[in-house]
Amino acid sequence: MTDLSLTTASRPRVMRLAVPALLLALLVVAPMLAYPLFVMKLLCFALFASAFNLLLGYTGLLSFGHATFFGGAGYVTAHAIKAWGLEPLSAILLGTLAATAMGLVMGAVAIRRQGIYFAMTTLALSQMAYFLFLRAPFTNAEDGIQNVPRGAALGLIDLNDITHLYVLVAGIFVLGMGIIWQVIHSPFGHVLRAIRENETRAQSLGYRVDRYKLGAFVISAGLTGLAGATKVLVFQIATLNDVSWQMSGSVILMGLLGGVGTAAGPSVGAGLIITIENYLATTGFPVQVILGLIFILCVLTFRQGIVGTLAARLRRA
Amino acid sequence: MAEFMGIPLPVLFGQLLIGLFNGAFYAILSLGLAIIFGLLRVINFAHGALYMLGAFAAFLMGEWLGLSFWVLLIAAPLAVAAFAALVERLLLSWLRGLDPLYGLLLTFGLALVIEGLFQWRFGVAGQQFPMPASLSGTTILGPLILPHYRVFVILAALAVCLLTWAAIERTRIGAILRAATENRPLAEAFGFNVPLLMTATYAFGAGLAGLAGVLAAPVFQVSPLMGTNLIIVVFAVVVIGGMGSIGGAILAGLMLGLAEGLTKVVYPEASNIIVFVIMAIVLFFRPAGLFGKAA
Amino acid sequence: MADLLNIQGLQGWYGESHVLHGIDLTVRPGETVALIGRNGAGKTTTLRALMKLLDRRAGRIELDGQDLMALPRHKVAGRGLGYVPEERGIFTSLSVAENLRLLPRTGKGMDDAQIFEFFPNLRERLSSDGGKLSGGEQQMLAIARVLRTGPRLLLLDEPTEGLAPVIVQRIGQMLRALKDQGLAMLLVEQNLSFARALADRFYLIENGRITGSFDRSEFEAHADRVAATVGV
Numbered sequence: 029m030t031d032l033s034l035t036t037a038s039r040p041r042v043m044r045l046a047v048p049a050l051l052l053a054l055l056v057v058a059p060m061l062a063y064p065l066f067v068m069k070l071l072c073f074a075l076f077a078s079a080f081n082l083l084l085g086y087t088g089l090l091s092f093g094h095a096t097f098f099g100g101a102g103y104v105t106a107h108a109i110k111a112w113g114l115e116p117l118s119a120i121l122l123g124t125l126a127a128t129a130m131g132l133v134m135g136a137v138a139i140r141r142q143g144i145y146f147a148m149t150t151l152a153l154s155q156m157a158y159f160l161f162l163r164a165p166f167t168n169a170e171d172g173i174q175n176v177p178r179g180a181a182l183g184l185i186d187l188n189d190i191t192h193l194y195v196l197v198a199g200i201f202v203l204g205m206g207i208i209w210q211v212i213h214s215p216f217g218h219v220l221r222a223i224r225e226n227e228t229r230a231q232s233l234g235y236r237v238d239r240y241k242l243g244a245f246v247i248s249a250g251l252t253g254l255a256g257a258t259k260v261l262v263f264q265i266a267t268l269n270d271v272s273w274q275m276s277g278s279v280i281l282m283g284l285l286g287g288v289g290t291a292a293g294p295s296v297g298a299g300l301i302i303t304i305e306n307y308l309a310t311t312g313f314p315v316q317v318i319l320g321l322i323f324i325l326c327v328l329t330f331r332q333g334i335v336g337t338l339a340a341r342l343r344r345a
Numbered sequence: 346m347a348e349f350m351g352i353p354l355p356v357l358f359g360q361l362l363i364g365l366f367n368g369a370f371y372a373i374l375s376l377g378l379a380i381i382f383g384l385l386r387v388i389n390f391a392h393g394a395l396y397m398l399g400a401f402a403a404f405l406m407g408e409w410l411g412l413s414f415w416v417l418l419i420a421a422p423l424a425v426a427a428f429a430a431l432v433e434r435l436l437l438s439w440l441r442g443l444d445p446l447y448g449l450l451l452t453f454g455l456a457l458v459i460e461g462l463f464q465w466r467f468g469v470a471g472q473q474f475p476m477p478a479s480l481s482g483t484t485i486l487g488p489l490i491l492p493h494y495r496v497f498v499i500l501a502a503l504a505v506c507l508l509t510w511a512a513i514e515r516t517r518i519g520a521i522l523r524a525a526t527e528n529r530p531l532a533e534a535f536g537f538n539v540p541l542l543m544t545a546t547y548a549f550g551a552g553l554a555g556l557a558g559v560l561a562a563p564v565f566q567v568s569p570l571m572g573t574n575l576i577i578v579v580f581a582v583v584v585i586g587g588m589g590s591i592g593g594a595i596l597a598g599l600m601l602g603l604a605e606g607l608t609k610v611v612y613p614e615a616s617n618i619i620v621f622v623i624m625a626i627v628l629f630f631r632p633a634g635l636f637g638k639a640a
Numbered sequence: 641m642a643d644l645l646n647i648q649g650l651q652g653w654y655g656e657s658h659v660l661h662g663i664d665l666t667v668r669p670g671e672t673v674a675l676i677g678r679n680g681a682g683k684t685t686t687l688r689a690l691m692k693l694l695d696r697r698a699g700r701i702e703l704d705g706q707d708l709m710a711l712p713r714h715k716v717a718g719r720g721l722g723y724v725p726e727e728r729g730i731f732t733s734l735s736v737a738e739n740l741r742l743l744p745r746t747g748k749g750m751d752d753a754q755i756f757e758f759f760p761n762l763r764e765r766l767s768s769d770g771g772k773l774s775g776g777e778q779q780m781l782a783i784a785r786v787l788r789t790g791p792r793l794l795l796l797d798e799p800t801e802g803l804a805p806v807i808v809q810r811i812g813q814m815l816r817a818l819k820d821q822g823l824a825m826l827l828v829e830q831n832l833s834f835a836r837a838l839a840d841r842f843y844l845i846e847n848g849r850i851t852g853s854f855d856r857s858e859f860e861a862h863a864d865r866v867a868a869t870v871g872v
Contacts, residue, residue: 090446137625140632144388144445145584149628152581155574156621163614273577277453284450317461323454327447328439520738524731531729534691536717536744536789 047292055198064194065262066306071201072259073302077282077294078208079251084280085289086212087244088224090147092276093134093154094252099270100157101127101253106173106266107166116179116187120200120257127253128246130157135245139238142227154276161271172267176260187261200258204251209291211247220244274316281319284326287333296335347488352610354488364606365599366495366564369502372598373557374579375586376506377550379594380513383526384546387437387448392579393572394456395551399425399558400567401463404474414477418559425555426548433547438540456573463569471566498560505556506595513591522546581624587634597635642705644669644824645793650699652682652689652848659685661848662699665826667793672815672825674839676832678871682848683828684726687795691723692716703793718746722791726798728782732771736762739770740785747790758814759784776807783814794818794825800834812837832870844869 058067076098083089105123108114114122134157138149161167168174178187187193211217219240222230231237260266269275278301286297301319308315326333332340347354374392381389389395402421406412412420432455440447480494513519525532525539533539558572565571579598586597601620608619615622627635645667652660660682667673675683689697692713701708703719717723731739740755740762756763759780765773773781779799786794799815800808808831815838819825829835835842836859844852846869854862 090449137628140628141584144449147446147449148388148580148584149624151577152584152621152624155577155581156618156625159617273573277457280450280453314461314465316457317465320454320457320459320461323457324436324451327451327454328436331443331447517741520734520742523733524742527731527733528729530693530713531725533713534693534717534723534725535742536714536746538712538714 052202055202059191059194064190066302068194068197068262069259070299070302071197072255072262073279073282073298074295075201075204075255075258076252077279077286077298078205078291079248079255080279081283081288081294082208082211082251083244083248084283085293086217086224087220087241088227089139089241089245090280091138091150091245091248092147092273092280093138093150093157094249094279095271095273095275096134096154096157097127097130097249097252098256098259098275098279099266099268099272100130100161101256102260102266102270103161103164103167103173105257105260106176109179109260110173110176111166115181115183116261117181120254120261123257123260124250124253127256128250131246131249131253132242135242135249139241139245151273151276154271155273158268158271158273162268167266167268170268172265174265176264176266178261178264193262197258197262200254204254207247207251211244212291216240216243278319281323281326283333285322285330285333287336287339290333290335290339293333293335297333300334355490357610358489360606360610361603362489362491362495362499362606363609364603365499366602367605368599368602369499370557370561370575370598371579371582371602372506372595373502373553373560374575375582375594375598376509376591377553378579378583379586379588379591380509380522381547381550382588384522384529385433385437385448385543386445387440387452387547388445388580389547389550390449390452390576391432391455391459392452392550392554393574393576394459395425395429395554395572396558396561396575397460397463397569397572398428399555400474400562400565400571401467401558401569402555403559403562404472404567407474414475414563418556421559422552422555425558426552429551430544430548432551433544437547438543456576460569460573467569469568469570471568471571474562474567476563494563498564501560502557505553509553510591510595578620581620585620585624585627585634587636590636593634593636642669643667643702644671644704645826646700646702646705647686647690648700650686650689650701651697652685652694653696654685655695659694659848660689660697663689663845663848663850665843665850665853667824667826670819670822670824671841672819672827672839673841673843674827674829674835675843675845676829676835676866677845677869679830681845681869683845684797685848686845687723687725687797687826687828690716690721690795717789718744720746720790720792722786722789722794724779724782724786724794724796724799727801728775728778730770730773730778730781732769734770735766736768736770736773736781737766739781740766740788743785743789745789747792749788749790750784751788755784755788758787758817776803776810779803779807779811780814783811787818792824794823796825796827796829798828798830800829800831808834830870832866842866 080091080094083091101123104126105119108119108122109116134150134153137153138146141149162169178193180186181196185192187196219230219235223237223240227237256270282297282301283294285300286295287293304318305315308318330337349357374396378389378392381387399421402424403417406417406420436451437448440451476494480497482493484491484493513522521537522542525537525542529539582597582601583594585601586593601623604623605616605619609616643666647663647665650660650663663686675686677683688694690701706719708716708719734742761777762781762784765777799811812834827835827839840856842854842859843850844865851869852865
């Protein structure tokens, strides 16, 4: 199952410092260039797609059920704030922990099958979670949890102030991406890549492959939850849409379009998909047709994604 | 009134019949998925969309051409199969030799496009499809209430599954299909046009999905999204049955339909998720599936 | 006499790796030719290249003066190549009878009576699963099914591999009988004494190249080179 991924190229040292610096600068100026709410949505989805990519790009596991963690964390955070009056940061933490726990359960079942069956299993389990959320007493079924108050972080910083909120969301984004970066470059991450390249060989080298896979799955689920919980604070709503298979499909497309197995690819993919969705929302043409066409095009002609293809060009040049 | 464990018998039998009815659809659909996966190594995510296309083909051909149900039962699956043959030739054939995950993603994209276009054209509301008059009656046999159409669907599905199974296990073309499923390049080197066989196999599996769609049309409403949730349940059925055997796919489909029906009687709240719960349990104890060979 | 099989400058690739570097080889009508070399020298690959089972090929392959290179894979066998692949290639999901009768006929092949005269064991096993046969029975089935198609040239990939000596002897007798009936064969073999007893002409192959060829009468004179090539 190594075919979907791209080996990370070693880059010159300058690039290694320049890229993060550039990104930080971009984070600072972005809310001045576009609607801050839109930028925050982008950041949430970029983190979501990057967390998903930790699994597909760096471990070789295609999860078709990540919406469960994204939307599930959102429900927990929304409920904790609205019904229990929890402080927003704690609520985000709680949502993240809930997603981590869901990841542990789904992962423990799904890693018992490999490859294509893994994908189908995660999809089925995620659909089960969808029905559970639909029926659960606190999610209000089709209506969702609406008008979630943003509150004040630590009881001090008013998050209804859009600048405060932006700083918080950007901070969470940097934190999440930092964790992903650390995981990829840790010894743990190297084992994950060894599993991606050749699972049987990793096993014969003495690694308990299932534990590593489960570990990657849980981390990915937790970070996905972090993104989903944060999104609730931004949009003040938690809905069924975020736990649906369509959402799981969207995040796959973000990864695929941007470049699976590249650090920046999923963020680029998320940006493009979110922009396209926003644009099409005003035309009345069904978004999913366009998304489906992009899926088909990516799979047929563009399997390395935008960033993957660019990186390959640069290496050849 | 007669009861079994506190449940009135007519209710129990009624739900079992509905379970078997749903199981018939699972069986036809998972059979098609298994045949396609066997030869093409593609998990056909578009299977639900093809099922929907079958229902819509029947609905539209009925409206425009005034064809009878019995003609549609043949014509609509053929139309779906022809469409699928094009899909295989124009899209899927490009993915030969790649990771099977790409096939899943491509057909996922295809399902989004097909369902999106139909939603755009016809809206999400369902269209009514008339039940054939000759099958609209009901027979009451003691505690058994038998709506003719449902019984017909169950019998028709069983017949189609058995015929397909026999064709694969007992005929020469079936032997060629099994040989190519086992070793594609060698079968080709021995003189069989395997690319053509793959197109035909995809078309056949799609035709089965289309047939399921026609059979579903008079009972469920014909709507663009009728296949989306169904296909995920069928995926779970396939994971439970294991895709190693044709018989396993059929049997798992029927069994899970029954399990769903029973759940509706015992604990209705769980009937939506029972298949997924069973899948999780099976995976835990038999990762290769009930009828699958160990990977 | 014109060559039955004529291979010139045949090159072959598995994915990116270049494995055949220009094979020149001929088989005359009725002749048995053995291709000898060690593991990984390109023997099996040469046969696979003939059947178009490689990712990429270059060079010329002619059977009876007709080009085989341009044919699609499923048309190659139809020109009269009877391929007995490495490890037999029996389809385990098919019964013995199905395996035997699967391949399309390409010429005037043996009928069932002739097949069972040659391979009496197969008659009793017709309804078994292909995968349940012993190694020797599988080998006989693999040969029998191509004889049924009526090939002009038999391509045999290590027909004795992993078989008990008594079975090897039996297979040797069968191939000898086929040879006496005038069937041409290209034999890939590591078992030198088996090849020597059967073949009229020998080719040595090393690292994807033909490094020598000689007649049966010259085998003794080339014994040292053969030993060095095969590494015994």
